[in-house]
Amino acid sequence: xxxxxxxxxxxxxxxxxxxxxxxxxxxxxxxxxxxxxxxxxxxxxxxxxxxxxxxxxxxxxxxxxxxxxxxxxxxxxxxxxxxxxxxxxxxxxxxxxxxxxxxxxxxxxxxxxxxxxxxxxxxxxxxxxxxxxxxxxxxxxxxxxxxxxxxxxxxxxxxxxxxxxxxxxxxxxxxxxxxxxxxxxxxxxxxxxxxxxxxxxxxxxxxxxxxxxxxxxxxxxxxxxxxxxxxxxxxxxxxxxxxxxxxxxxxxxxxxxxxxxxxxxxxxxxxxxxxxxxxxxxxxxxxxxxxxxxxxxxxxxxxxxxxxxxxxxxxxxxxxxxxxxxxxxxxxxxxxxxxxxxxxxxxxxxxxxxxxxxxxxxxxxxxxxxxxxxxxxxxxxxxxxxxxxxxxxxxxxxxxxxxxxxxxxxxxxxxxxxxxxxxxxxxxxxxxxxxxxxxxxxxxxxxxxxxxxxxxx
Amino acid sequence: xxxxxxxxxxxxxxxxxxxxxxxxxxxxxxxxxxxxxxxxxxxxxxxxxxxxxxxxxxxxxxxxxxxxxxxxxxxxxxxxxxxxxxxxxxxxxxxxxxxxxxxxxxxxxxxxxxxxxxxxxxxxxxxxxxxxxxxxxxxxxxxxxxxxxxxxxxxxxxxxxxxxxxxxxxxxxxxxxxxxxxxxxxxxxxxxxxxxxxxxxxxxxxxxxxxxxxxxxxxxxxxxxxxxxxxxxxxxxxxxxxxxxxxxxxxxxxxxxxxxxxxxxxxxxxxxxxxxxxxxxxxxxxxxxxxxxxxxxxxxxxxxxxxxxxxxxxxxxxxxxxxxxxxxxxxxxxxxxxxxxxxxxxxxxxxxxxxxxxxxxxxxxxxxxxxxxxxxxxxxxxxxxxxxxxxxxxxxxxxxxxxxxxxxxxxxxx
Numbered sequence: 001x002x003x004x005x006x007x008x009x010x011x012x013x014x015x016x017x018x019x020x021x022x023x024x025x026x027x028x029x030x031x032x033x034x035x036x037x038x039x040x041x042x043x044x045x046x047x048x049x050x051x052x053x054x055x056x057x058x059x060x061x062x063x064x065x066x067x068x069x070x071x072x073x074x075x076x077x078x079x080x081x082x083x084x085x086x087x088x089x090x091x092x093x094x095x096x097x098x099x100x101x102x103x104x105x106x107x108x109x110x111x112x113x114x115x116x117x118x119x120x121x122x123x124x125x126x127x128x129x130x131x132x133x134x135x136x137x138x139x140x141x142x143x144x145x146x147x148x149x150x151x152x153x154x155x156x157x158x159x160x161x162x163x164x165x166x167x168x169x170x171x172x173x174x175x176x177x178x179x180x181x182x183x184x185x186x187x188x189x190x191x192x193x194x195x196x197x198x199x200x201x202x203x204x205x206x207x208x209x210x211x212x213x214x215x216x217x218x219x220x221x222x223x224x225x226x227x228x229x230x231x232x233x234x235x236x237x238x239x240x241x242x243x244x245x246x247x248x249x250x251x252x253x254x255x256x257x258x259x260x261x262x263x264x265x266x267x268x269x270x271x272x273x274x275x276x277x278x279x280x281x282x283x284x285x286x287x288x289x290x291x292x293x294x295x296x297x298x299x300x301x302x303x304x305x306x307x308x309x310x311x312x313x314x315x316x317x318x319x320x321x322x323x324x325x326x327x328x329x330x331x332x333x334x335x336x337x338x339x340x341x342x343x344x345x346x347x348x349x350x351x352x353x354x355x356x357x358x359x360x361x362x363x364x365x366x367x368x369x370x371x372x373x374x375x376x377x378x379x380x381x382x383x384x385x386x387x388x389x390x391x392x393x394x395x396x397x398x399x400x401x402x403x404x405x406x407x408x409x410x411x412x413x414x415x416x417x418x419x420x421x422x423x424x425x426x427x428x429x430x431x432x433x434x435x436x437x438x439x440x441x442x443x444x445x446x447x448x449x450x451x452x453x454x455x456x457x
Numbered sequence: 458x459x460x461x462x463x464x465x466x467x468x469x470x471x472x473x474x475x476x477x478x479x480x481x482x483x484x485x486x487x488x489x490x491x492x493x494x495x496x497x498x499x500x501x502x503x504x505x506x507x508x509x510x511x512x513x514x515x516x517x518x519x520x521x522x523x524x525x526x527x528x529x530x531x532x533x534x535x536x537x538x539x540x541x542x543x544x545x546x547x548x549x550x551x552x553x554x555x556x557x558x559x560x561x562x563x564x565x566x567x568x569x570x571x572x573x574x575x576x577x578x579x580x581x582x583x584x585x586x587x588x589x590x591x592x593x594x595x596x597x598x599x600x601x602x603x604x605x606x607x608x609x610x611x612x613x614x615x616x617x618x619x620x621x622x623x624x625x626x627x628x629x630x631x632x633x634x635x636x637x638x639x640x641x642x643x644x645x646x647x648x649x650x651x652x653x654x655x656x657x658x659x660x661x662x663x664x665x666x667x668x669x670x671x672x673x674x675x676x677x678x679x680x681x682x683x684x685x686x687x688x689x690x691x692x693x694x695x696x697x698x699x700x701x702x703x704x705x706x707x708x709x710x711x712x713x714x715x716x717x718x719x720x721x722x723x724x725x726x727x728x729x730x731x732x733x734x735x736x737x738x739x740x741x742x743x744x745x746x747x748x749x750x751x752x753x754x755x756x757x758x759x760x761x762x763x764x765x766x767x768x769x770x771x772x773x774x775x776x777x778x779x780x781x782x783x784x785x786x787x788x789x790x791x792x793x794x795x796x797x798x799x800x801x802x803x804x805x806x807x808x809x810x811x812x813x814x815x816x817x818x819x820x821x822x823x824x825x826x827x828x829x830x831x832x833x834x835x836x837x838x839x840x841x842x843x844x845x846x847x848x849x850x851x852x853x854x855x856x857x858x859x860x861x862x863x864x865x866x867x868x869x870x871x
Contacts, residue, residue: 049869067785094749102746105739 013136013184014039014156015167016143017176022048025151028174029054032153035170039159043143043152062127066119073115077108136185142178154182271337272420274398274405276330331398335431337424347429350422354414363387363433382410387430388437400427465863468714474853476710480846487843494836495568501829509572510582514819515833517569517583518811521669522693522834523841524562525686525807528662529694530555531621532687534628535658538644538651544722546865547714550856551701553632554848555694556625561844563618565837570614573607580607586675598675605672613668617661624654629848632856639858662687670811673818677756681741688737689807692730696803699723703797705854714855717791718870724790727803731784735777759817764824768813776806808834 019025025042032040033056042051085091086099096103125131137143137154146152153176155167171179227233238244238252247254256262270276337343352361360366365384373381385392392400404423407413418426441449468474495516502512530552537545537552572579573587581588586598586605598605627650631643663683671682679685702715702723745753760769780799789795816825856862 063787094747102739102743105743 011184012157012164012181014154014158014162014182015164015171016137016140016152016154016180016182017171017174018142018178018180019151019153019174020149020177022151024174024176025153026050026054028153028171028176031174032155032170036161037155037159037167039156039162041154041156043137043146043154045147045149045151048151060127062120062123065123066116069119070112070116073111073113074108076115077111078104080111081107136182139183139185140180142180150177157182267420268336270332270398271424274332274401276332276398329398331396331402333396333398335397335424335428337421337428339428343425344428344432346422347425347427347432350418351426351429354418355426358411359384359387362436363430380410384411388434393434393438397427397431400430466866468855468857468862468866470853470857473710473712474714474855474857475851476846476849476854477851480849484843484846487839487846489839491836491839491841491843494832494834494839496836498829498832498836501827501832505829508582509579510819511825512829512833513569513579513583514815515830516837517669518808518815518830519833519837520562520565520569521686521811521815522808523837524559525690525811526694526697526841527555527557527559527562527625528621528658528687529690529692529697531559531625531628532655532658532691533694533698535624535651535654538628538647539655541648543861543864544719544868546859546861547711547716547719547855547868548698548702548723549859550632550852550854551698551705552694553625553629554845554852554854555697555701556621557629557848558841558844559618559621559625561847562841563622565840566614566618570611574611576607584610584672584675586672595675601675605675610668613664617665620657620661624657627654632859633852635859636853636857639860641860644860659683659687662690670814673815674756674759676752679741679745679753679756681737685734685737685741688730688734689810692727692734693804693807695723695727695730696800696807699727699793699796699800700804703793703800706793711854714866716866716868717793718868719865720793720796721787721790721870724784724787724796727796727799728781728784728790731777731780731803735773735781738772738777759821760813763822765813765817765821768809768824772806772810772813775802776810780806 017028019028022044025044026048029040029042029051033054038056040055042048042055044051081104082099085104090098092098093103142150143152153171155162157164168179240253242252243250244252355363356367358365358367358369360370363386365386367384370381370383374383387393401423403411404418404426405413405415414423435443441452444452498515499509499512502509502515505511533545533552534549534556536542537549569583572582573584581591584605585591586601587607587610592599592602603609628647631647634640635643663686666683666686670686671677671679699720702711702720705711706715742757745757759765780803783799784790784796789799812830859865
């Protein structure tokens with residue numbers, strides 16, 4: 001029943017016939033339909049099959065609304081993901097294409113469901129003109145039984161064919177248990193003033209956040225940005241490589257404390273230094289200092305310019321104790337760890353990670369960095385000495401180890417990055433690389449030697 | 458639902474709800490087709506000279522296809538009792554008969570089981586894990602040998618058919634007995650035992666699909682595979698039900714019993730489970746695709762190369778997108794001929810689905826379809842249909858004394 005906007009006249013809003021069983025209602029509804037009335041409705045306590053046809057109600061358009069929204073959800077979902085993943089923020093995930101359909105199906109599927117559900121729910125409300133806070137029928141006392149055991153058929157006064165006497169006469173022919181006029185609504189139809197005022201106030205207030213956001217997005221400010229969750233962003237800790245106000249030297253990253261050894265790092269001093277135990281006293285000092293950065297004062301002292309001794313490859317540069325030719329320590333000649341295939345492979349892997357970029361995979365001093373530096377003709381670049389050079393081949397293992405640990409000339413020390421075991425493994429691999437050029441067939445086991453020979457032929 | 462104070466509606470217990478004599482003639486024809494089909498298939502298989510590998514794969518496809526139809530029927534019957542559904546009573550007897558066909562289907566499993574147990578040349582033609590040589594050389598297969606071995610495989614298969622057979626016979630027997638007495642206690646009894654039936658059904662179908670289809674590639678595994686097989690079963694069962702109902706009505710049976718509103722509901726099921734099949738199939742694919750681990754992707758790799766990718770596309774469009782769009786409208790679902798047409802379509806697609814699961818295993822190098830596949834389809838199909846007619850015999854095709862028959866006959870879509 002349509003509500004009148006202005007109820008100044010008290011004409012009835014329509015006529016209602018009450019029946020005692022659904023069959024009488026269905027029969028009456030068919031006759032009302034055949035009489036040409038369109039603004040009709042039935043009110044029943046339970047769904048009555050066939051009432052739609054009897055009243056001539058057209059099939060609902062709800063499925064089409066749902067289908068449309070579902071299609072929008074699907075197409076929109078795909079478009080959204082395409083724009084997000086392939087256009088706005090391309091981010092490669094496990095080597096899949098930026099726009100890859102299988103990955104996008106779940107979201108697309110959910111959006112189809114979501115929008116379809118919105119379509120069903122809101123569409124149903126809209127088509128039924130709900131929510132409706134009051135209905136004139138509720139003021140008819142008998143109408144309460146529409147939810148119990150009575151069946152009502154109503155014709156609205158809005159119907160173009162509606163004439164009170166004629167409708168009443170038509171209803172009479174059905175033999176209803178009662179015919180009721182739907183009384184006009186005496187209350188004003190307009191919303192009370194305070195509803196409007198409140199509504200306008202709320203709507204105005206709701207505009208404030210979007211305006212503030214819009215302003216913030218389109219202007220600059222010298223103020224730090226607002227962080228909603230402060231503790232997450234600013235934490236009471238120092239990040240690595242930053243300054244600290246707590247320590248006198250201002251460094252947040254703390255150097256190792258003198259005279260301490262980390263767990264699992266307690267090794268023979270000759271293993272750590274590559275120097276024979278005879279020089280034990282010296283090595284003990286070196287054990288602490290060489291592993292890591294020492295006190296800044298020592299470090300500065302150790303930073304000697306590389307240029308003054310450019311061409312002399314024999315000149316070791318030890319961070320703590322610069323070794324000169326005169327006081328060459330008693331280097332270990334052989335690698336002090338057990339030679340095994342796994343250690344050798346480890347050495348190869350570590351060499352390829354840390355050394356090969358400059359020294360080249362075969363140790364010829366032609367790594368990518370070196371080649372690029374030469375290509376750019378960098379004046380400060382010193383090409384790495386090939387490890388196959390005679391004086392390098394002759395170097396004792398301990399000295400090679402020392403070079404890896406502390407660096408030499410332009411080469412920096414890798415003691416802080418590569419563990420002692422791995423440094424020895426690299427030395428082991430260096431020896432193997434050197435043998436590659438200088439070894440003889442006799443040094444190879446007979447069986448492998450024969451294979452090599454046959455391959456050479 | 459608005460039918461109070463109305464007299465119960467009944468069905469005339471006459472020849473219009475029975476298959477009748479001509480169908481029994483048809484039964485013999487189908488039996489002959491079955492016999493000729495399977496024997497011709499086996500003969501063609503012998504000529505292939507591959508220890509029957511091609512024949513067994515073909516045979517397995519059609520065997521699983523028809524078993525899955527009956528499994529769908531068993532599920533449907535148990536489900537209707539579980540939820541105490543009233544609307545479906547008019548199509549329940551057809552479902553019961555379909556489910557009961559699982560009993561004779563057990564015999565058709567013997568040609569697969571026999572050579573495996575006897576250790577003949579063809580023992581590992583179908584399941585490569587059934588070979589001592591394979592177990593010795595393949596670490597994964599050796600690891601799975603305690604489960605994947607011919608003896609345990611046979612025990613499990615017997616168990617599956619035992620569970621299915623007992624359950625299907627239980628529902629059919631009680632329903633038929635009710636035809637005589639109208640005893641409502643039988644309905645209650647069937648309702649009581651439907652949950653345990655469904656639990657056993659879920660377990661047996663899952664493991665049967667693992668045993669019969671997934672173990673064709675003993676390296677590969679997918680925990681959702683059982684659900685995938687079930688999804689295909691149930692959707693094709695509804696397709697078959699719609700087709701059978703239309704056929705019966707075409708020959709003047711059940712004319713006033715199965716109404717447009719029943720077709721409408723079958724159509725909804727068909728539509729919904731088409732979606733379900735795609736959902737499960739995609740769920741299986743997505744995780745494997747995303748994870749991209751070789752031990753899982755190898756299965757799809759075979760099925761996405763050498764022409765098999767076209768079958769996969771046929772499935773995506775034919776088993777999902779087209780029927781999904783086609784069955785979306787209620788106007789289609791309420792037209793029984795259109796619905797039956799989609800039913801036939803889905804059945805074809807389901808067969809292709811199983812074909813795609815099985816055949817790449819024996820022919821990874823390319824698509825293969827031949828007379829041998831047709832022979833196996835017609836052969837097992839002939840047996841299957843003759844079994845259906847044999848079980849239906851002269852029994853009513855509607856549970857004439859079911860307490861809810863009246864409600865079902867008056868069923869209207871709200």
